[in-house]
Amino acid sequence: MSEAVEYDVVVLGGGPAGENIVDRTRAAGLSTALVESELVGGECSYWACIPSKALLRPALARADARRVPGLAGAVQGPLDTAAVLAHRNYWTGDWKDQGQIDWIDSIGAHVYRGHGRLYGVRKVAVTSPEGEHHILSARHAVVVATGTRAVIPDLPGIAGARPWTSREATSAQEAPGRLLIVGGSVVAVEMATAWQALGSQVTVLARGSGLLPRMEPFAGELVADALREAGAVVRTGVSVEAVVRDGSTGPVRVVLEGGEMLEGDELLMATGRAPRTEDIGLDTVGLPAGRWIDVDDTCRVPGHDWLYAVGDVNHRALLTHQGKYQARITGAVIAARAAGTPLDTAPWGAHTPTADTRALPQAVFTDPEAAAVGLTLAEAERAGLRVRAVDYDMSGVSGAGLYADGYKGRARMVVDLDREVLLGVTFVGPGAAELIHAATVAVAGEVPIQRLWHAVPSFPTISEVWLRLLETYRG
Amino acid sequence: MSEAVEYDVVVLGGGPAGENIVDRTRAAGLSTALVESELVGGECSYWACIPSKALLRPALARADARRVPGLAGAVQGPLDTAAVLAHRNYWTGDWKDQGQIDWIDSIGAHVYRGHGRLYGVRKVAVTSPEGEHHILSARHAVVVATGTRAVIPDLPGIAGARPWTSREATSAQEAPGRLLIVGGSVVAVEMATAWQALGSQVTVLARGSGLLPRMEPFAGELVADALREAGAVVRTGVSVEAVVRDGSTGPVRVVLEGGEMLEGDELLMATGRAPRTEDIGLDTVGLPAGRWIDVDDTCRVPGHDWLYAVGDVNHRALLTHQGKYQARITGAVIAARAAGTPLDTAPWGAHTPTADTRALPQAVFTDPEAAAVGLTLAEAERAGLRVRAVDYDMSGVSGAGLYADGYKGRARMVVDLDREVLLGVTFVGPGAAELIHAATVAVAGEVPIQRLWHAVPSFPTISEVWLRLLETYRG
DSSP states (O other), X not given: OOOEEEEEEEEEOOSHHXXXXXXXXXXXXXXXXXXXXXXXXXXXXXXXXXXXXXXXXXXXXXXXXXXXTTTGGGGOSOOOHHHHHHHHHHHTGXXXXXXXXXXXXXXXXXXXXXXEEEOSTTEEEEEOTTSOEXXXXXXXXXXXXXXXXXXXXXXXXXXXXXXXXXXHHXXXXXXXSEEEEEOOSHHHHHHHHHHHHTTOXXXXXXXXXXXXXXXXXXXXXXXXXXXXXXXXXXXXXXXXXEEEEOTTTSOEEEEETTSOEEEESEEEEOOOEEESOTTSOGGGGTOOTTSOOOOOTTSXXXXXXXXXXXXXXXXXXXXXXXXXXXXXXXXXXXXXXXXXXXXXXXXXXXXXXXXXXXXXXXXXXXXXXXXXXXXXXXXXXXXXXXXXXXXXXXXXXXXXXXXXXTOOOEEEEEEXXXXXXXXXXXXXXXXXXXXXXXXXXXXXXXXXXXXXXXXXXXXXXXXXXHHHHHHHHHO | XXXXXXXXXXXXXXSHHHHHHHHHHHHTTOOEEEEESSOTTHHHHHHSHHHHHHHHHHHHHHHHHHTSTTTGGGGOSOOOHHHHHHHHHHHTGGGOOHHHHHHHHHTXXXXXXXXXXXOSTTEEEEEOTTSOEEEEEEEEEEEEOOOEEEOOOOOTTTGGGOOBOHHHHHHOSSOOSEEEEEOOSHXXXXXXXXXXXXXXXXXXXXXXXXXXXXXXXXXXXXXXXXXXXXXXXXXXXXXXXXXXXXXXXXXXXXXXXXXXXXXXXXXXXXXXXXXXXXXXXXXXXXXXXXXXXXXXXXXXXXXXXXXXXXXXXXXXXXXHHHHHHHHHHHHHHHHHHHHTOOOXXXXXXTTSOTHHHHOOEEEEOSSXXXXXXXXXXXXXXXXXXXXXXXXXXXXXXXXXXXXXXXXXXXXXXXXXXXXXXXXXXXXXXXXXXXXXXXXXXXXXXXXXXXXXXXXOOOTTSXXXXXXXXXXXXXX
16 A cells, blocks of 8 residues: 555545535645545436436426417427437436546546545545555545435345336436336436336335425425326335346336235336445444434534535435535635634534525426425424415416416415514425525525515516415415 | 595506505505506506517427427427417407406405596596596595506608507517517517517617617627527617508518618517606696606605505606505505504615615516616616626526526626625526526525525526526635
C-alpha cells in the first residue's frame, strides 16, 4: 500500500450530494478528492431521477395533449417507445460518466475510481478496479455520501426470479409485455406510469392501504385513479408471499397472501432503500456497518469531529435535491471550520439544513403529478401543532380548466393557526411539479398568510389555486 | 325617472374587478347593486383572458409536445381549428352571461342591466336597454370599475377598414388567411401566436424596437424568435401611416412609413387601451370625462369620500388579476369604513394594494411563455435603487431539458443589494407562466436571499432555475 496522499477533504461517493460537497469545498479553496466505485453522477444520473423523468415526460406530455381540444385527436396513438428509450439513453450518457469527470477536473478536484473504505481516523483506503491501492488522508473532513441501494425482501423464490429494482426499471432497453410492480411509493407509481404508457400491461401490488403513503391521502387516490384509467391494474392492501420463475426466459409469478397467483414478464421490487454502508470501513472508526449514519445539525457524525455524512445515507431526506442542499450547507460548514470562522446554526442559518425538517419538497412525475412541501396534516397533528387543513378542488380554477379540459386535481395547505404561516402544501394535478416551488418559498420563507394575500397569482394560471386556498381559509 | 333605490354600495361595471367588489361587500353584509351595460363577467370573460387562453393553450400544448421525443411525430400536423374555436366558444358561454348572473343572485346582490352614469354625489342613474330608468343611491360607496376599451389610432382610411381589436381577435369564428397585426404588446404577441398556430399567415408590425416593451428586453427577443420559427413575420421599428380597404369582402392593405404596402385579409389593431370613462357622468361630480381616474392608496378618489375606482380604469395595473386584487382590498376598505373600524394602510397592510407597485405579476401565454413580477432592471435603476441583475440561461437546467428537448429560455432576478431581497424576476420559456408565482411569493413576501437558499427546488423540475440563479448571485 502506497504512502498516504493528503487532501483537505475526502468525499466517499460521487452522487449528487458528493459532487456538491466537492463543488463547495473547491470553491472554498480546499483540496478535495472524490472516491467513486461506479459512475460519477450516482444513482440520480443513471438509475433514478434523470432516466425516470426522461421516460415519464413523454407519458405526461401525451396525457396533457390529450386533454387539449384541437390537439387531442393527434395523440390518441401509442408513444414511439424506441424514440423514448433512445432519448433516455442520451440523458444517461449511455451510462458513461465522462461529462461528470470533466466537470470535476475543471474545478481542480481529483477523482479516485474504486471502492473506498474508511481506514481509521481521517483516512480512506481506495482499491481501484485494477487492484491498485491508495491511502488518502483528510486534513479537515471525510464526507460519506454513499447513498442507498434498493432493498429486496427475502421472499421464497426471489433469488432465482431476477427481479428488477429501480436500476433495471429505469435502464431497460425494451418494454416488458407484462410488468408486475411490488410497492406503492414513488418508484412504484412513477415506473407504473412510464411503462404503462410505453406499452406494458402494468400491475401494481401495494401492501399499504393506498399509494404514496408519505403524502396526503388524496395524492395516492388520484394517482391510483389515473393509473387505472390508463389501463394499469392497481391493488392495495395485498402482500406478496413468494415468487416463482422457471428457467431464464419464462414468465415470473408472484403468490399473494391467500394463494392467488399473478403472472408477468418482469417483476419490479420497489420495496424501499437501504444505506450503502456495509463495506465502507465504518468499523475502523467504531461505527456500526450497514446502518444509516446519524448526524448532528451540521451533518457531522457525533463524536467524530472530522466525519460527515450527507445525502440519503444520513436518512434525513431521501431525495436528490435535498442531498444537494445538505451538501451545499455542509460544504460551507467544512469551509468555515477549516477557516476557523464562526458557524450560524440557528434555524434557517447558513450552516444547518433546516429545510430537511421544515420545508422538504417532493415532486412525483405521475399523471397527475403529485407534489408537496413541509408537513402533511397528519404530521402536523402528530407534532402537536394547532393547525387547520384548507382544501380546494383544483378543477374549480379557470387556469386549470383552460390548461386541460376536465382538469382533475386537489390542493391542500396546512396552516399553523398560532403563527399564521403555512406548515405544508400539497398539489396533485397536471403541472403540480412546477407549482410546488411557490409553496416551498412560502413555507421556508415563513411568509405570513396576511402577506400571501399580496402575492397575486396571474390570471388565468393554475397557480390561481393560491387565491382559492386563501379565500377558503378566510371562509 | 323613478324614486332612488338605496344600496350600501353601487358598483359601475361588472367585469372581474366589479364582481370582486360585489363579492367582498356582500360578504361584509352590505347591500350591493351592480350595473353592467354589456355582459356581466366583462372583457376578461368574453374578449380577453378566457377566450385568448382557450385559443392559445392548444398552440402551446402542441409546441410542448413537439419538443418531446416519442411524441413529437404525432403532432407535426395542424391543429383542428374548428375544435379549438368550438372549445373557445364553450369557455365564453357563447357570449352569454347567465352563469355569472346566477352567481351574483346567489350572493344576494342585484344586477341592473343598462348604461350607468354617476348622477351627482352618491347617486347612479341607469338606463336599461328597454329604456327604463333607475336612480340608485349609495349609502357608503360608489365604485367605478368600467375598465378599458381598445384604442385605434386615427389613421387615414382606418374607419372604412373595419379593423379588428382584441374583441374580434378573441371571438373570430374562423381563421383569417392573412392576419396583419399592428402592435408589439401582449395582445399583439398572444394573438399572433394563436392565429399563426390556427392556420393564419401572421405579420406583426411593431413600432418599438422590440416586442413586449414593458418586460426585460430578452422576453420580446425570445418571443419574436419563436414567432418567426413558427412562420410568422415579425417586423419592429415600423410605423403604419395609412390603411386601405376596398369594398366589404376585399383584402386590407397597410401603408408603412416609407411607402411600403402590405396586404392581409384582416387587420388587428393592438395599439393600446383607453379608460371607459367618457360617458359615465364623471362631470356630475366635477371630474373630467374620458380620462383615467386618479385614486389614493385605498383606491378612493381624492376629494370624494364615497367614490372609488378599481381595476383598469384607475390605471394602476391593467391586468385582470390585479383588478381583482384591488377589488378584494377596496371591498375590505369599504366594509371597514362602513363599520367604522380602523384601516391598515401601511405598505402590505390589509387595506392598500401594495403589490400594484411592488409585486405586480404578469404572464404572457406565447411560445415561449413570458412571465415577470416586480421591477425590471431598468425600472429598478430608474428608481435609483442599488441593484444587480442575475441572469441564467434556462437551457442549462436539467429539469428544463427533460421537459422539452432543446429547451430555450432565460431567467433574470433583480436583487436589491441594500436589503438583499428580490425586486423583480422574469422567466421566459415553456412553462414560465406557472413558474412566476414562486417569484411573486418571494418578492411580495420580501423573503431574504439568505432564506431563499433554504427554499429547495425539487429535482428535476424547471424550477431548479432558482438554485442556479442563487448560485450565480453567490458567484
